[in-house]
Amino acid sequence: MPVKAIYKILFACVSLIFIGVDSVKAQDVHFTQYNEAPILLNPANIGFYKSQYRFNANIRNQWNTKFVNNNSVGVSGTGFQTAAGSFDMTVNVTKSSPDRLGVGVQLFSDQAGEVSLRTTSGLVGVSYWKNIQKFADKYLVFGATAGFVDKRIDYTNLQLPDQYNFFDPFRPLTAVSYPTNDNITFTDISIGAKYFNAISKRRYVQYGVAIYHLNKPKNSFFFDTNPDRIYRKLVLHGGMRMPFKRKIDIMPSGMICIQGPSLEINQGAFARFQVTEARSKDLMAYSLGFWLRESRAIGKAFLFDALNVVSKMEFNNYTIGFSYDINISGMAATTRLQGGPELSFSYTGIMNASLGNKKRPYCPTF
Numbered sequence: 001m002p003v004k005a006i007y008k009i010l011f012a013c014v015s016l017i018f019i020g021v022d023s024v025k026a027q028d029v030h031f032t033q034y035n036e037a038p039i040l041l042n043p044a045n046i047g048f049y050k051s052q053y054r055f056n057a058n059i060r061n062q063w064n065t066k067f068v069n070n071n072s073v074g075v076s077g078t079g080f081q082t083a084a085g086s087f088d089m090t091v092n093v094t095k096s097s098p099d100r101l102g103v104g105v106q107l108f109s110d111q112a113g114e115v116s117l118r119t120t121s122g123l124v125g126v127s128y129w130k131n132i133q134k135f136a137d138k139y140l141v142f143g144a145t146a147g148f149v150d151k152r153i154d155y156t157n158l159q160l161p162d163q164y165n166f167f168d169p170f171r172p173l174t175a176v177s178y179p180t181n182d183n184i185t186f187t188d189i190s191i192g193a194k195y196f197n198a199i200s201k202r203r204y205v206q207y208g209v210a211i212y213h214l215n216k217p218k219n220s221f222f223f224d225t226n227p228d229r230i231y232r233k234l235v236l237h238g239g240m241r242m243p244f245k246r247k248i249d250i251m252p253s254g255m256i257c258i259q260g261p262s263l264e265i266n267q268g269a270f271a272r273f274q275v276t277e278a279r280s281k282d283l284m285a286y287s288l289g290f291w292l293r294e295s296r297a298i299g300k301a302f303l304f305d306a307l308n309v310v311s312k313m314e315f316n317n318y319t320i321g322f323s324y325d326i327n328i329s330g331m332a333a334t335t336r337l338q339g340g341p342e343l344s345f346s347y348t349g350i351m352n353a354s355l356g357n358k359k360r361p362y363c364p365t366f
Contacts (some may be wrong), residue, residue, distance in 0.1 A: 005009050012188050027121075028212070028233055029082055031058055032291070032308045032323045034266065036344035039086045039106045039125060041237060041255070042192040042210040043143030046127035047090030047102020051317070052349035058084045062325070062340030080340070082110045088125075089351065098134070102127035106145060116118035116154040121188065123147030137198035141208075144191045152183040153221065179221040185219035192235075202249055207238030247274045251287070265294045268308065287312040293325075304328050306339050319346040 031037045035056050038045035060082040084325040088104025108125040123143035132140050160174045194208030214231040220227035239253030252269035268291030275284040307328055312321040325339025 027280070028257075028259060029080070029112075030264070031060060031082070031344075032259070032266075032293075032306075032307075032325055032340070032342050033058065033310060033321050033344045034237070035239070035253060036319075036321050036346060037084055037086075039088065039104055039109070039123075039145065040084060042194055042208045042235060043125050043139040043145045043190050044127055044192040044194040044208055044210065046088045046104040046125045046143050046145075047100060047129070048127070048141065048194075048196070049090075049348055052091070052351045053087070053089035054346065054348045056084075056086045057345045058082075058342065059344075060340055060342040080112050082108075084108045090127075090129075098131035100129035102129070102143070104145075106147075116152075117158060118152045119149065120151075121147060121149040123188065137196070137204075139196045141194045141196065142191075143193070144189070144190045146187065148185060149188050149217065150183060150185045151219075151221075155182060163264065179223075181221045181223065184218070184221060187215065188212075188217055189214040202243045203241060205238075205240040208236075210235045210237075231262075233257060233259040241272075244271075248272065249274075251289075263296050264303075264305075266291055266308075268292060268310070270310070270312070283314060283316050285314040287314075308339075312344075317348050320344070 016035055031040065034041050036056065038048065038056065060080070062080040062082075084107065086104060086106045088102055090100050090102040093099040094099055096357045104125045104127075106121075106125065108121045108123075110119045110121070111117070112119075123145045125143060127141055127143035130140045130142075132138050154349065158174075158178075160176055162174050162176070190212040191208065192208060192210030193213060194206060196204070196206040198204040202352055212235065213230045214232065216232060217228040218231045235255065235257050237253070239251065241249055241251045244250045249272040250269060251272055252267075254265070254267040256266075257264040268289055268330060270287040270289035272285055272287040276282055287310075289310050293308060294302050294307040295305045296302045301329045305328070306325040308325050309322065310323040311363040312319060321342075322346040323342045325342075325346075327339040
């Protein structure tokens, strides 16, 4: 494929995605280890690895503890508990073609606060890898996901201002009228594209763009004629791997999320230490890195949100990651710098060698 044609395709994809971003309402939750939740980062990540199938799992627990604010008054809550899991696989289109087709399933669950606002989703997705340089690991990838999202809330746990009475030990009923609906279900559609170039086994670069909530699903428990809708989310991400010494690689990566009036930037780098020799049948490697997360409302000043310490262990087909957010935002005094621990797990494998050709591309392991 000519280079000019490649740039035209990329420009068209980016243009369509920027056109699709507008002002609707609500925010998405996120993972600190965004590269370890590949389908949630970009639908084009479906099947984006060297093996034939992959299983990913992520667990995050934030602010599920008791803090003390500036007035020495205890503040407690259930915080945020988030879990995600995905399974995807890939096959070559034909045994002689380097092009590949990926399919996947993404599950997600989040519970926020004492009102138990629960969000559960199940998505299916596809991707297509188009080789853009014959006999080289250079690909342009397109992906899409679609599925259902269910949101539920428990109004009985709400405590509103008019229910507070210092002299009455029995909490009175509130005068506020709750919505008659305590759950909503909607369809959700997302698309993405990415470029990947493996220059060598230890040197590659990739960058991508995705838009989530393409269909602008409603996000209201009221039966409004003009309900609030979820902000479309634009995600720009990229990263690379570069050899530093014989067994040490530097792996910087970054992500920018734009969702309605909010902007988030997450940037950092891994130092990856390979324990085993390059020609060894077993792989053992350890990575340690730091990421800085910044956020702001569009048109406002940047605010430092968290410093993220991330570690990762690779052993053959298994990868386990652990991270912790050190809160450095304006809430640092209340939270005592505490953020949220996060655990990730990944396993890749070969199901049937006959499903594709023996030549499989190098893929990033951010």
